[in-house]
Amino acid sequence: MSSARPAYRRAPFALLLPALLGLAFLVLPLVGLLIRAPWSDLPAQLTSPEVWEALRLSLVCATAATALSLLLGVPLAWLLARTEFPGRRFVRALVTLPLVLPPVVGGVALLLVLGRNGIAGRWLDSAFGITLPFHTSGVVLAEAFVAMPFLVISVEGALRAADPRYEEAAATLGASRLTAFLRVTLPLIAPGIAAGAVLAWARALGEFGATITFAGNFPGQTQTMPLAVYLAMESDPEAAIALSLVLLAVSITVLAGLRGRWMSST
């Protein structure tokens, strides 16, 4: 007898207990946020212009950082998955480094390179009068630095899973390598790219350490939601809880909305 579906068995207690504890550990803090929320003050807290400014800035910057990651990350993933060159393993390790690096370290590194006295920043300042720290573009860069590896990893995985023979077939039919990539490979790995983009976007939305170190903190300019939450926590925990709720709601909406569409196959 064979059944098409895997048999769902009763989980052994030794697995069930830690599994439930794990679930509680991840979910309970969020429940705590809901319980402690100042529901009666919430409308007043959330209609303040500062909150909307921070939320708008968060959404804009996370989206811009994701766009930047797509622009640079997809070709990078292709390079890692489809070509052979000396030191490729090392390059892949470098690409994933921001995943494990504390974001603050990333912020310090960005500051030393792109800051007003940085190696590249000095030139940007003298030649174009551009200083990236304390500017919204600095937030985008800090977020992209931390979020892009998520995209690269997803896309590289999708590329490795995709059959390269389709590209070869396109090539034998006269398509250039670029045409084959754009017309054949990209549509093939679109779900992987979308999943990576969602991950990168969500990571960028929550980015704190690199942003505050590299871009600073000024309302309307560089103060994203995580920074606003942190600062509110110093003097007004109620406001911090209210802001956290907004961020939580946005994150859940996006993940729930997109997960079913792009990630259910995994």
Add this chain to the structure above:
Amino acid sequence: MSITVRRTALAVTALALVTGLTACGSSGSPSATPSASGGPKLSGTVNVFAAASLKESFTELGKKFEAAYPGVTVKFNFGGSSALAQSIVSGAPADVFAAASPATMKTVTDAKAAADSKVFVRNSLTIAVPKGNPKHIAALKDLAGGGLKVALCAKEVPCGAAAVTALKAGEVNLTPVTLEQDVKGALTKVELGEVDASLVYKTDVIADAAKIDGVDFPEAAKAVNDYPIAALTKAPNADGAAAFAAYIQSADARRVLTAAGFQTP
């Protein structure tokens, strides 16, 4: 973090107990380590939460305190006063709290985490500029014009509240490029050359004199911050907390603090 701290405290206490007992058993003389003040014999760890601006002087005073009370370890948690106050209210295992303003101390006393506090020093603001003062800043109003990049502390922390007061007193209207979480953050941005000036405490400029110059301004007299200290009611090491708070108010400590640029109340 808190677990590690508590565990270390436990281990240190246990060790002190064991050595104390063996000392008693073998020699029979009760006074193994007479404390400097002749009060209760101190042991274990004293966890001190202190404003970021106290970092240099308290680190030095911590070493002196440890030398005066052998067997005691002082551990510091330096940060923005407001964040420290919040973590104390939330139950962080702290013994002593030294804040950069009475307002942040009030958070702690209102929550009954400290019974009373005592102002032990005062600090005033100065303009921190890169060495040599390349932008020739001479007064508070110079910060507002000429496209200067200025870092301030966020108004939620004491140095930011003082900056707001000073700017108001000088009728200077300036838009900073960043509002930093604590005074050291504002100072670092000058040190790295990312901003042209920032408003920090006099003591910070003295502590960082190798890399930073200070420009005093008269309005600073209207924005002087009082620094209160308190032994906390739920201090895991109550004796240590009381002794450390008393030591910070002693003449010995005052010499270190005034050398660092603090004023006496």
